[in-house]
Amino acid sequence: MKRLSSAVPLKQVEAKLGKIIGEDLPILKKIKKYTIEGGGKRIRPLTHFYTLRMLGSEHKEWVDVGAIGELIHNASLLHDDVVDKSDLRRGKPSAPVLFGNKTVVLAGDYLLACGLNHLSTLEQSKELLVIFSRTIRLLSSGELLQMEWEGNLKTTTKTYEQIIYCKTGCLFGAMTESAALLARKSSKEIAAYRQFGERLGRYFQIRDDYIDYFADAKDSGKTEMQDYERGLITWPVLKLFEAGGSKARGAITRIWKDRTANLPDMLRLMDELQLKSRLSRALETELNHLLAFAEKHPPSAYRDTLASTLAALRV
Numbered sequence: 192m193k194r195l196s197s198a199v200p201l202k203q204v205e206a207k208l209g210k211i212i213g214e215d216l217p218i219l220k221k222i223k224k225y226t227i228e229g230g231g232k233r234i235r236p237l238t239h240f241y242t243l244r245m246l247g248s249e250h251k252e253w254v255d256v257g258a259i260g261e262l263i264h265n266a267s268l269l270h271d272d273v274v275d276k277s278d279l280r281r282g283k284p285s286a287p288v289l290f291g292n293k294t295v296v297l298a299g300d301y302l303l304a305c306g307l308n309h310l311s312t313l314e315q316s317k318e319l320l321v322i323f324s325r326t327i328r329l330l331s332s333g334e335l336l337q338m339e340w341e342g343n344l345k346t347t348t349k350t351y352e353q354i355i356y357c358k359t360g361c362l363f364g365a366m367t368e369s370a371a372l373l374a375r376k377s378s379k380e381i382a383a384y385r386q387f388g389e390r391l392g393r394y395f396q397i398r399d400d401y402i403d404y405f406a407d408a409k410d411s412g413k414t415e416m417q418d419y420e421r422g423l424i425t426w427p428v429l430k431l432f433e434a435g436g437s438k439a440r441g442a443i444t445r446i447w448k449d450r451t452a453n454l455p456d457m458l459r460l461m462d463e464l465q466l467k468s469r470l471s472r473a474l475e476t477e478l479n480h481l482l483a484f485a486e487k488h489p490p491s492a493y494r495d496t497l498a499s500t501l502a503a504l505r506v
Contacts, residue, residue, distance in 0.1 A: 195496045197237055200254070204236045207258040211309045212302065218290070222298040225289070226265050230281045235260045237500070238391065239366040242384065244493035245485070248374035252313050256373065259323065260366050262306035267330050267362075269299035274334060275421070303327060318372055326365040333357025342422030344444055348429050355396040356389065363392030387484050394477050394504070400426040401470050401506060404461070419450060419457065427466060430473075434464045474506055 205227055212223045236257025243253050271277070272285040273292045279285055286295045310319055337354045340346045367388030371381040403418045404427045418425045431439050442460055446453040461467070478501065485498045 193492045193495050194499045195492050197496075200237060200240050200257075201233055203254045204233055204258050204261060207254050208261065211258055211262065212305050215301075218294060219298070219301060221290070222286075222294075222301070225286060226262075226302065229265075230283070231265075233261060234395075234500075235264055235362060235366050238363065238388065238497070239370050241493050241497040241500070242367050242370035242388075243373055245488050245491060245497060246371065246374040246376065248370075250373040252315075253370070253373060255309065255313055256319065256369050257366070259306040259310050259319075260362065260369075262302050263323065263327060263330070264362060266299040266302040266306075267334075267358075269295050269302070271334065274338065275417075277417075315372060319369060322365050322369055322372070326361050329357040329361040333361075337423070340424065342424070342447070344424060344440070344447060346424035346429075348433075351424065351426070351429055352393075355393060359396040359399075360389040360392035363395070364389035367391070387481070390477075391481055391501075394474070394481060397426045397470075397477070398474055398504065398506060401474060403427075405467055405470075405506075416454075419454075422447060422450060427461070427470060430469055431460065431464060431466060434466070434469060435460070439464065471506055478502075478505060 208227050209223070212219075212226065214220045214223060236254075239257045239260060240253050243250060268280065269286050272280055273287050273295050276287075277285045278288055286298070290298070307320075307323070310316055310323060313319060333354050333356070336350070336357065340350055340354070364385045365388070368381055368385035371384035376384070400418065403425070404416065407415065428443065431443060435442070439460065442456070446457050446460075450457070481501050482498055485494060485501060488494045
């Protein structure tokens with residue numbers, strides 16, 4: 192398996208971000224710097240790039256589309272950190288801590304506007320606008336749906352799946368769908384690559400839910416057990432319901448009445464039902480499906496790099 196370095200495409204994406212994001216006001220210069228230098232693996236534009244190249248296309252506007260996807264992602268993070276009242280982002284002070292909630296909300300809107308303005312200049316802007324305007328709509332509805340169900344123990348797996356599709360899956364789907372679009376694939380093939388991306392996004396979200404419960408804050412860059420503290424009914428809680436039935440549901444209903452005081456009981460229940468190993472096995476199964484999709488393509492360094500990037504996501 193030959194793995195390519197992502198250094199060059201990453202530099203290209205960051206340079207493009209610098210050109211796309213305006214500096215209309217002094218505060219926007221700070222937001223621009225925060226967005227470009229804030230870290231992150233840029234996995235969305237890289238997924239777009241390696242998918243496009245894996246399909247045999249040398250289309251040069253990948254960097255524009257990849258940067259637009261990253262802008263949409265960063266705008267959603269700005270909005271999420273306001274809604275979630277997050278103090279940390281990737282182990283550093285979050286934007287609301289640095290700039291204040293009002294500024295961050297408007298800055299997120301500004302990033303979206305910059306991205307869509309640049310999108311209008313691209314060769315396949317009409318088709319791309321359909322993809323990315325749909326994505327922004329779904330991102331917003333996902334956050335609203337999560338707010339509606341926050342802390343509600345009646346949250347179903349179906350509702351949870353809808354939330355994570357909107358909040359995470361749809362943008363990954365847009366990146367792989369747009370790659371197939373630039374590669375001039377058929378509508379049937381474009382739909383298949385969109386589904387691959389959506390499944391990849393789902394994997395990222397359930398993995399993130401797992402990390403919230405089982406990874407140290409120093410390693411993950413997140414506040415440990417933040418989802419539990421906020422009372423979010425995420426994948427680990429739904430898996431506890433599934434594993435323990437009515438008994439687990441009753442225990443969690445009691446625990447949720449005072450989550451801080453009842454944290455030891457929650458940890459005990461997770462241990463009794465072997466939650467960590469259950470989730471790890473489910474993540475491994477899902478990752479293998481994604482790897483199988485990538486590996487069915489003709490051998491290339493791009494395919495191998497995408498596959499090895501996926502393999503590195505094992506928990």
